[in-house]
Amino acid sequence: SVAALTDWWAQFNDPVLNQLLGEAQKESPSLEIALANIRVARANVLSARAQGIPDLTSTGSVTKSKGGGGNAAFPSSTIEIDSVSLDASWEIDLFGKVKAAKQAAKAQLESKKIAWHDARLTLAAEVANNYVNYRACQASVQALQQAYDSRHETARLTGISAKAGFSAPSDLALAEAATRASESTLDGQQAECDGLIKALVELTNLPEPALRDLLAKGKGMPEPAMFDVSALPANLLTRRPDLAIDERNLAEASANIGVSKAQMYPSLSLTGSIGYRRTNFNGTVTRTDSWSYGPTLKLPIFDGGTLRADLAEARANFDSLLATYKQDVRSAVKEVEQALVNLDSATRRAQSEQASAQQYQQYFKAAEINWRSGGLDLLSLEDARRQKINAELNVITQQKNRVLQWIALYKAFGGDWLETQKTVKPPLKPMEKR
Structure with a gap:
């Protein structure tokens, strides 16, 4: 349901994840870019x-000027x-040119604000995703x-048995080889975890030691909150910020057509001036x-087809954005259905x-006893x-995939940006607050 999508992250009940999300929102280059675009759009509105x-x-x-003074017939004179x-x-x-320009600028500003929410989502x-992968x-x-540890113990016992003559030397070689292979796999897995920490450092801008301390406080794989996905009402797709951005871009393009049309018609301006002039000529x-x-009254008569070309360009831009919107709607439906x-x-x-691993x-227990x-x-x-180890790793992988697919579905539905935009506003720079 739409209501269940709101504040979904908090329902993970994972304080570490919540803190990571908060840190990432503080200093994110992608959000700073989105905010800069909003400031540009605000300036365009003004x-x-x-x-x-x-x-x-x-x-x-x-x-002040001075002239003459060459002889008595032409004495010097001063003029101020x-x-x-x-x-x-x-x-x-x-013909609505100014009105259309205002509408275009407002639509652009709304689009940039939605883009900021999309960047946050x-x-x-x-x-x-990186946090779940790390867990x-x-x-x-x-x-x-x-x-x-189990293979190491097996190798130890096999070594004792081989020394006593109860096991063949080949068994000891096999046990030691299996132990070394297990150690190599473990090292590779740990390196993958370290790589995920580097990714979280980039996203949150936290120092790596502080991030490792924070991750050490975690409990394990987070459990996602559930929401009803048995049906796909059309209004859920309208929640997607990318489609909302497309709609605002279409509104801006439509308004720009109005601006281009108005440019082809006469323009009327009212002008006036008030002036004061004081002249001082030799004291007078x-x-x-x-x-x-x-x-x-300004009437365009001949411009070499520039205005008609501008109008054609505006209409073509609208058609292009409309086609983009249709394509994005199809992609959104596909993305949601694939996520489901x-x-x-x-x-x-x-x-x-899980059943297979059990x-x-x-x-394995029976084989070890035997x-x-x-x-x-x-x-x-x-x-x-x-086979036991592979089954255990498969359980972890599928548990991870299940959580990741919930996150993918949440994002495919547009998250909770539609609700948060009512309470979470793009921050203003000090100059914009005046």
């Missing part, structure tokens, strides 16, 4: 609004001129460590006041692997051990 507001400018000047003027202009939105899913990796390390002062007011299929498969396979555990009593050769024991 610019579009300014087009519908009268423009007022003021100019002033002071000049002071002038001040106030000019105003206002373009009347006859993607970041959270990436952190959670599964650690569980595999524990299973492989137990296998190594004159003052002049002036004013002017009137409409200015994968989740169902992972759930059933996890149950099967049977292999019993089989080997200790001399009724089973070492090669058969190692084969039973190998």
Whole structure:
């Protein structure tokens, strides 16, 4: 259900995961990029609004000049001129160009805000995926460590038996080889875990020692919260931020068509000015006041087809975005349906692997007892051990896949961005708060 998607991460009941998600949100380059795009869009909105507001400018000047003085017939003269003027202009939105520009800028701003929420959702899913992979990796390390300890003990007992003449030297070689192979596998698994820690360091910007201390406090594989996925109502797809971004992009493109159309029609501006001029000529002062007011009509007559080309480009851009939206809707449906299929498969396979692991555990115990009593050769024991270890690792893998598929399904449904956008707003820079 839609309501169950809200605050889904908190329902994992994993404090370590919650802290990692919080740290990742603090300093993320992807979120900083999204915020910068929002600031650009906000500036575009202010610019579009300014087009519908009268423009007022003021100019002033002071000049002083001296001429003549070459002879008595032409004595020197001094001229001082002071002038001040106030000019105003206002373009009347006859054909909706300014209105369409405002609509386009607002749609762009809404799109960038949704993109910020989308970046937060993607970041959270990436952190959670790496965290789940790390927990599964650690569980595999524990299973492989137990296998190594068991093989090491088998090699020790085989060595004692070989010295006493009860086991062939080949059995000892096999036991030691199996121990070394187990050690190598364990080292490789630990290296994979270290790599996942590096990935979490990148995502959270936490120092590695602090991150390792935090991960050490964890309990194990997190258990995802469940939500009803028996049906796929269409309104769930509208929750996806990528589709919401497509819709806003379409709205912006539609408004831009209106701007391009309006450019082809006449534009009417009202202009006016008030001026004051003072002239001092050799002590004789004159003052002049002036004013002017009137409409200015601008009509595009010939532009070489530039305006029609701009309109054609705007319409083509809309058609392209519409096709993109249709494609993204199809991709969204496919992504959700694939997530449902994968989740169902992972759930059933996890149950099967668990049952299989229990049977292999019993089989290995019986084989080990038989080997200790001399009724089973070492090669058969190692084969039973190998099957038991593989079964245990398969259980861990399917448990991990099940959690990852829940996360994938949650993201495919759009997460909880639609609810959080009502309470979680993109932060403002200090200058934007004024």
